[in-house]
Amino acid sequence: MEHGIIARDLGKTFTVRTGLFGRRVEKTAVHGLSLEVPPGRVTGLLGLNGAGKTTTIKMMSTLLRPTSGTVRVDGLDTVADARAVRRRINLIAGGERMVYAQMTGRENLHYFARLYGLPGALRRRRAQELLDVVGLSEAGDTLVERYSRGMAQRLSIARGLVNDPDYLLLDEPTLGLDAPIARELRQLVANLVRGGKGVLLTSHYLAEVEELCEHVYVISAGRHLTEGSPAELTATAGCHRTVRVTVRDASAAVAATVAEFAGRLGTRAEETVDADGALVVSMAHPDEIAGPLVTAIVAAGGTITDLTVTNPSLEDAIVTLTDGAPRPEVAVS
Numbered sequence: 001m002e003h004g005i006i007a008r009d010l011g012k013t014f015t016v017r018t019g020l021f022g023r024r025v026e027k028t029a030v031h032g033l034s035l036e037v038p039p040g041r042v043t044g045l046l047g048l049n050g051a052g053k054t055t056t057i058k059m060m061s062t063l064l065r066p067t068s069g070t071v072r073v074d075g076l077d078t079v080a081d082a083r084a085v086r087r088r089i090n091l092i093a094g095g096e097r098m099v100y101a102q103m104t105g106r107e108n109l110h111y112f113a114r115l116y117g118l119p120g121a122l123r124r125r126r127a128q129e130l131l132d133v134v135g136l137s138e139a140g141d142t143l144v145e146r147y148s149r150g151m152a153q154r155l156s157i158a159r160g161l162v163n164d165p166d167y168l169l170l171d172e173p174t175l176g177l178d179a180p181i182a183r184e185l186r187q188l189v190a191n192l193v194r195g196g197k198g199v200l201l202t203s204h205y206l207a208e209v210e211e212l213c214e215h216v217y218v219i220s221a222g223r224h225l226t227e228g229s230p231a232e233l234t235a236t237a238g239c240h241r242t243v244r245v246t247v248r249d250a251s252a253a254v255a256a257t258v259a260e261f262a263g264r265l266g267t268r269a270e271e272t273v274d275a276d277g278a279l280v281v282s283m284a285h286p287d288e289i290a291g292p293l294v295t296a297i298v299a300a301g302g303t304i305t306d307l308t309v310t311n312p313s314l315e316d317a318i319v320t321l322t323d324g325a326p327r328p329e330v331a332v333s
């Protein structure tokens with residue numbers, strides 16, 4: 001049997017009214033996207049604002065009908081078999097309030113479990129299990145209006161698990177959360193994936209995507225731009241590891257040595273002066289050059305006070321990859 005969420009040539013065109021006379025024009029938000037969300041791993045979907053992430057997720061979760069293409073969930077079609085698909089997936093959108101403030105956490109979970117047709121005893125058991133999973137057992141009988149934002153968000157995650165979905169679509173799940181709560185949620189997602197669930201994640205926090213995702217799709221203006229693991233994307237973007245050496249009281253001889261060193265390797269050394277007046281030299285490919293660079297600086301009489309090697313981040317890569325990429329052609333406010 002086919003496993004995973006598989007989108008093929010997915011497209012979505014909206015009809016919008018524009019201008020003084022409300023003329024109808026067609027705007028395409030997603031153009032022929034193909035992507036896969038296999039079980040047991042977190043797949044990322046990245047793009048600038050308006051790139052089409054939410055539209056794609058809505059089509060994958062049966063909330064929007066694709067204009068073209070198909071989405072299959074373990075072989076079931078999101079249009080023809082929508083009810084069966086809804087039993088296997090769930091969607092959690094961090095930006096939206098997805099629970100009722102006038103009910104307790106437990107009542108919310110009972111309510112949503114009932115919508116999924118779970119029988120009474122199972123509803124009660126599932127609600128308790130989920131309160132435990134998201135760390136809300138003690139607050140289970142408190143009204144949600146008295147929850148902090150982080151607690152409400154955790155309850156939204158529990159709500160998204162009420163039908164024990166095989167696949168979770170997470171649209172900005174940590175939006176606006178404090179760092180420790182966001183970290184807890186990441187751990188929860190990692191545990192769910194270890195348990196075999198497939199997750200699709202969109203997030204503006206690229207460090208989060210880097211930490212969780214094995215494979216990332218980058219889209220721009222509704223089109224596939226590139227894909228790969230975070231490491232592959234940073235390599236594709238040409239972002240390198242760099243070494244940064246800080247030299248106290250650097251003489252002209254040190255600066256000349258650095259320039260000569262870089263010239264000999266046919267590479268570039270970036271030289272700046274920090275707030276304390278120390279010379280800061282940055283160069284790419286530290287594995288080969290850090291040792292000889294330090295030796296050359298010391299031989300020229302420089303005193304090294306700091307040496308740092310940095311890996312390029314996914315954020316660096318996305319900035320590079322989307323720089324100059326087409327802007328969305330749909331702009332509706």
Ligand SMILES: Nc1ncnc2c1ncn2[C@@H]1O[C@H](COP(=O)(O)OP(=O)(O)OP(=O)(O)O)[C@@H](O)[C@H]1O
Nearest residue numbers: 014029048049050051052053054055328330331332
């Ligand atoms: N119901 C709609 N009617 C018309 N246009 C829409 C509709 N929904 C989305 N769009 C347009 O489709 C494009 C893609 O929007 P979408 O919300 O999918 O992007 P996104 O990548 O999720 O952006 P963001 O990061 O800002 O949430 C945008 O230009 C948006 O204005």
